[in-house]
Amino acid sequence: MDHDILIAGGGIAGLTAAAAFGAAGFDVLCVDPAPPVASREAPGADLRSTAFLQPAQAFLAEAGLWERLARHATPLQTMRIIDAGGPAPDARLSRDFEASDLSPDLPFGWNLPNWLLRREMAARLQEMDSVTFRTGVSVERLFTRTDEARVSLSDGRTLRCRLLIAADGRDSALRQAAGIDVSCTRFGQKALAFAVTHPIPHGNVSTEIHRTGGPFTLVPLPDHEGRPSSAVVWMEHGARAAALHALDVPEFEAAMTERSAHQFGPLTLASRRAIWPIIAQHARALSSERLALVAEAAHVVPPIGAQGLNMSLTDLKVLRDLARAAPERLGDADMLARYHRARITDIRARIGGITALNRVSMLQAPALRDLRAAGLAALHGAAPLRRALMQLGLGQTR
Structure with missing residues (x-):
């Protein structure tokens, strides 16, 4: 096995996932087609900001991120x-x-600017022996079996991992490759x-x-x-x-x-x-064989009440806790079914509530x-x- 976990997507959620699973003792590879834009004035900089709500602080601290972000x-x-x-x-x-x-x-x-978050999170990953963060690389093909996922990357390599995490955004290529439908408003x-x-x-x-x-x-x-x-x-x-x-x-x-x-x-x-x-969207299933959907690959909400990324951090915490509780079952069908059951009701309820608030x-x-x-x-x-x-x-x- 080349890695325990491969994460597709180097946005805020993907970088957080890499830090969290790396800190939990897993061997992690995170890939993204583009490097993080880490300057406010750089072309392509994400000019939005993210509000981390109270429950996020402990999770970020456990991932070794909060010490870098707090200042x-x-x-x-x-x-x-x-x-x-x-x-x-x-x-x-x-x-x-x-x-x-x-x-x-x-x-x-x-509250922190998104471009600064990506700068600090990428710097944290560079400090971690258990995490490799590679840019200029994307996932091109996916083949799963009951005991592993085989992933073909754009650089020509094929890697084997126990769990593949899709953090590749609202138009997630991995979600589509797995044949998971979405409900969209x-x-x-x-x-x-x-x-x-x-x-x-x-x-x-x-x-x-x-x-x-x-x-x-x-x-x-x-x-x-x-x-x-x-x-x-x-x-x-x-x-x-x-x-x-x-x-x-x-x-x-x-x-x-x-x-x-x-x-x-x-x-x-x-x-x-x-x-x-602005859309509201959620995947009808949060997992497939050896694949877990997180963040905007799993759900998208209008930017009201600081819910979007904080829902994503809850995804990551639930998934991390399941993996840490039974590392020998990382990525198996039972673990991923537990992940889906633990998150889907809350996701649907929050999307319904935010949709109603937005219409008002x-x-x-x-x-x-x-x-x-x-x-x-x-x-x-x-x-x-x-x-x-x-x-x-x-x-x-x-």
């Missing part, structure tokens, strides 16, 4: 939801959800992602502003060039998003400042703009937007329900 992380102490659905695009209702309601010492989570939306600076400090508050088309979310980042900075995800109907993406910078800055309900003063664009379509955020009719605002006020005002929903969002079961 770059911006804590998320408050989540503020604003309804700006009145006649003018101004805040008419604002409610804060405080991490202190759940724990006195910990924030909801920590399209919303007619696109998301713009970029970074901004602003004169008013964010105070470690993540701010989600609802009007129509989808939420406009500002997530705290470290100061940039001496000014407060935030990562922004702006979801809009597809044609509107494309038109915004094409605007000259001054026009775009005026539009995003208005859409932000002027919460942080005039917004200044501090990065390139990325755009991508898209409302255009004034009367329905009024109902949305009233619902937010009622939810926040019921303290037990508020705390229960926050715990659910964090993935806590207590």
Whole structure:
């Protein structure tokens, strides 16, 4: 056997998986067609940010990643939801959800830019004797048997492993090769992602502003060039998003400042703009012979409530725990069936909940937007329900 585990995909989920399984004592090879883009200004840099929620911290620490990430992380102490659905695009209702309601010492989570995450995670893998990370290489063919997977790589090599992990994205070639179907919902939306600076400090508050088309979310980042900075995800109907993406910078800055309900003063664009379509998608099965699907190969959700990557980390933790509990059964049919059963119900429930929230955020009719605002006020005002929903969002079961 050439490796215990082969991971296809060197995005954040794939790099995390390599670190986690390597730290658990497995021999791991992770491959990706392209090297990580590890600079904010480099062509192809992922300009989104990722919020790691509370439960992720221990898992990242066990993988040896948190020590590298902590010094770059911006804590998320408050989540503020604003309804700006009145006649003018101004805040008419604002409610804060405080991490202190759940724990006195910990924030909801920590936010980091994706390009920086990939830089630090790739550096961690270089330190690990049990992990090999190869770029410029992809999986081309897959042949599985009950006791092993044989993988043909683009460099001409054929390797044998006990478990193949597909972390190769929403259009996963490995998922398709295994014949696993997906259920997909399209919303007619696109998301713009970029970074901004602003004169008013964010105070470690993540701010989600609802009007129509989808939420406009500002997530705290470290100061940039001496000014407060935030990562922004702006979801809009597809044609509107494309038109915004094409605007000259001054026009775009005026539009995003208005859409932000002027919460942080005039917004200044501090990065390139990325755009991508919004879908909700999940694989009908999370495994096949010697193959496990994780992250966006298994599920895709709209960027609401920091659920996407945190669902992916739960995939990895469940899979890692199963492997560590019975290493002699790594990748066998029983282990992979357990993985599917442990994750599929939660994945479907979270996708359903996020899909519903996204449709509410898209409302255009004034009367329905009024109902949305009233619902937010009622939810926040019921303290037990508020705390229960926050715990659910964090993935806590207590």
